Amino acid sequence: MQKEIYLDNSATTRQYDDVTALMADTAANKYGNPSSLHTKGMEAEKLVSSARKQIADSLGAEPKEIYFTSGGTESNNLAVRGYLEANPRKGKHIVTTKIEHPSVMEVYRRHEEQGYRVDYIGVDEKGLIDLQELRDSLSAETSLISFIFVNNETGTIQQLDKIAALRDELSPQAVIHADAVQTYGKIRVLPGKSGIGLMSLSSHKIHGPKGVGALYVSRSVRIKPLFYGGGQEALIRSGTENVPGIAGFGLAAKMTFEKLEANYAKVGNLKKRFIEMLAGSGIDYRVNSPEDASPYVINISFANVRAEVLLHHLEQKGIFVSTGSACSSHKNTRSHVLTAMGVPAALTDGAIRFSLSGFNTQEEIEQTVDALKEIIPVIDINRRYKRRQ
């Protein structure tokens, strides 16, 4: 079988083998319900609280500030909707950006219908929030400032310190929500020390299982639940806990954070190597990710190429990538993130996202560039003219 080169880690990652083993053991042997009063229940409860401690430790937070959810989308919904419902008198103004993930974008659209004023702040060519526009937007009416910390399509890292400073100056009552799904496990963030009130996390982006995530809620922030029922997760998230998933998430967090700095440096070198090789390849391309972005996401447009065609050709060689972001690639629409960054339409059509993980190697990156060199002349939409010359 052909060797797989998996470069779609922003969509999801390969689970750690140790995590898979732990989950299998949990499902097979520690199958109790954490709410049960007997020892079988206590055994499961211990797994959940140990995972909660692992996540809390990774954020320098208290275990009671961590609420387990079903993943990034639920965490984002719980953060925004749960917070706004619990704090109706803080103001009817929300500030967000034009480059959000659909799981928050759609929530804001709903709140606009319900009478909230929502400002979508624009970004510059690097994808960074326009701080002047943000300054003009913030007021005593602002209740929530919500932004995607590391962008899933380009890897752009927002300037949290500057955003938090503007908040402190102009809207001290407002809470900051950071969608940290692509940040967590890659960049160390201590939400308690950096002014974040709410932060969304997902397990399957850090080699943990799918269907699990968490929301960090600062002690000083109050939220209401989305679901009502048995009152699990301190009344905030009813429903029997996904014990194997939560245990797997905890272990994945622990393993990822142990190697966080080492992996960041390694992936940084891979990105550097990738761009260097492209520069010498003769391929006509444009790197859409800024230089100082998270190296885990490399967004590149190839001129005169249809991204989906390139994707399928790479797939034939066992190389897996995404066009834009995996969630929106079925909608046949141009990437709203690249459009907001001012990338010309002709180039967004040929945009491919290579997203890396600590599992990737230099050899894989080199093979990928070799494959691009081979494929791109074949699928160039102007190939017939070029051949005739």
Place this chain on the structure above:
Amino acid sequence: MDKVILVRYGEIILKGLNRPVFEEKLMSNIKKSLYGLGKADIKRSQARIYIEPQEDSFDYTEAIARLVKVFGIVSLSIARKLPSDFEDIKKRSLELAREHVASFVKKDKAGTIAFKVEAKRGDKHFPMQSPEISAELGGYLLENIPVLKVDVHHPDFIFYVEVRESSYIYCDIIPSNGGLPTGTNGKGVLLLSGGIDSPVAGWMMAKRGMELEAVHFYSYPYTSERAKDKVIELAKILSRYCYRIKLHIVPFTEIQLEINDKCPEDHLTIIIRRVMMKIAERIAVKSGALALITGESLGQVASQTLHSLAVTNAVCEMPVFRPLIGMDKNEVIDIARRIDTFETSILPYEDCCTVFVAKHPKTRPKLGEVEKYEEALQIEEMMEKAINDTETIFVTE
């Protein structure tokens, strides 16, 4: 079992000496469609087919759902079968009418339900004439079910009685698609793209009794593997109407690239279509099919203008049927929704037509010019190779 399904068929009755051929085929198609629902006798008598289930577990709802897709059937009824004796008919009709009235939603302000009785006497030995049966039975039901009133012009429901060797009573007539039994009109090869039109075109020809095979041109890795899954899914939906479809998936990438590289941009689509028709025709000949079927509709896109169709058609010797030729897109969509292909057709995967397209394709191509451009191509071998490498799948639900 006294609960039977009455099957009416339309234009087959008008056939002369061939009529039994059509009837036999229809009966065998009905038998196939009911497979797995339980034992049932299927009989034919006086231009009717009677399905008489022999097991209590027989699933009538599923049976009707399948039978309305069998071409050749005009309508269906679930009827009670009873001996042709008027006292019996009265007694059982009262039971059935009570049941029907109880499940009836629509009532007028006074809470009454209007009805009439329609009787047909097939057995002329029966002592009462049709109008007499209607009047007697109507009166009897009216007396015994207080919410009923008679309205022969605008009834809320009609109570049907058919007196033949046995008698049949029922209240509902379920319409079906008509047409002719699949397999009574030879075999055609459908060019199935994955869009909205081609499945509808195939369905319309199958409705006229044609057995279908389908050809799909597959341009992986210029299109997604999902595009192929989508076409298989469409063939599967069509197979509900004609039991089984032989689907040929032709690898087309190499040919498409050759055309793309060597022919002028504004002629790409028309030349691709001509090559597709040629390949489809060769596959059709191999399969013993006598016609090609396409979803073209006059003027819909540049390759479907009359000039383009004439140039495309020039490569084929066998007849090419284009049942949608005179239809508007909305009319096609209506049928696609009705036959359940629409939702699948609109899934957004690139198909082979959308990858290499010119911004301004020629709308009035000339045959001589097109043939001249084609001289640059060396695709004879490629076509043979594509046909040899074709993957054939039997698709059935």
